[in-house]
Amino acid sequence: MVTVMPGTMPHQVVDTEAFYVLPVSGRVGEILGHFRGLAIHEQVRDRRGDLYSFMGLAPVLPDGRIDVEHIGRDQWLVDGRLIYVRQPRGAD
Numbered sequence: 001m002v003t004v005m006p007g008t009m010p011h012q013v014v015d016t017e018a019f020y021v022l023p024v025s026g027r028v029g030e031i032l033g034h035f036r037g038l039a040i041h042e043q044v045r046d047r048r049g050d051l052y053s054f055m056g057l058a059p060v061l062p063d064g065r066i067d068v069e070h071i072g073r074d075q076w077l078v079d080g081r082l083i084y085v086r087q088p089r090g091a092d
Helices: 016-020
Strands: 024-035 038-046 051-057 075-078 082-086
Touching (some): 016 075, 024 051, 038 082
Antiparallel strands (some): 024 038, 051 082, 075 082
């Protein structure tokens, strides 16, 4: 049950990380290492076939959330904290 003051709208919390999650359809190339038990692949592909290369780990805020303000243009989250950057078409 949500209690709301009269005359106000209920506050909805939005998970901003969800806007940056890349739906991966395939993993390409060598395994560069592991993070939290998951393999870090050199590259991944999305559902459209676009290619993304591993860039690094996403920064984390003191409360444990991903600092989405530091995720740049054409950068996406894979497996929680891995950042991959989109490659230009024809780069593969």
